[in-house]
Amino acid sequence: MDKRTQIIIAAMKLLAEKGVQATPMSAIAKAAGTGMGTIYNYFATKEELINAIYLYIKHSEIELVNKSLDHTASLKSRFFHYYTAFINFYLKYPESFAFMDQFQSSPVITACTKDAGKQGFVSVIALIQQGQEEGIIKQMELEALLIFLGGTVTTYVRWVIGIDVHKREPQQEQQMRLVWDAIKA
Template structure:
């Protein structure tokens, strides 16, 4: 792991535990076991660092999810694979989930960062668009559909974590049925 990634991971943990105002750059430097100058070599401001964390998580998510989309199976099966991969990602990386849950809608995340994050998600977007063109998925505003799907993933993960339940396959299957029934034509 390089210094930049050390800083990103330390900042992610501290920001989700303490919040933006209670996390000075000096605390991030200490947690990353680096100096302030090193942090400022990579990130001019805390806001720039938060945006870098957002993209780091988005790119980590899509790296895992893209593998789930690489198959010749049906659109429904690929949808189930990508949706399950997102859920698995957030259970495997709870700090990433906590960060995205806290910062996804934050005004700290710039439009250019959001656009870059969305550009990385073209495989998922293409899957949804293909489903719409084929008459399998409801033909509605793409952004509305993507926000709906993101909301169902976040709510599901938050519910399972908060209820003390295990993320077992029966619950995932129920979630998949609910979401598929909501978006299918």
């Protein structure tokens, strides 16, 4: 792992755990096993670092989500694949979830960063648009659907993290049915 990634991961964990105000750059440097100068070589400010973490998570998320997607499967099956993959990503990487839960609506994340983060989700957006064109998914503003879906993932993961691992699968199946029923035409 390169130094930049070490810094991003260390900062993500600390920021998610302690928040912005309680996480000085010196603590990030110590956790990353590097000096302050090295951090500032990569990130001029803490805000720049936070935006880099956001993009790191978004890129990691979409990389995992796009793996093993069967493009010949039905639209509903592909939707379930995406939805399940997002949930599984956050369950597998709880520090990423904690960071995104805390920062995704923060004004620290710039509009430019949010736009860059959306670029990887072209396949998800295309799937929703295809579903709308085929009359399978409700005709609603795309942004409203994406906000709804993101909110259901966040709320569900926040809840399911606290339940027994063996009870998660049936809960996830119910969640997927609820979400599908909410967006289908």
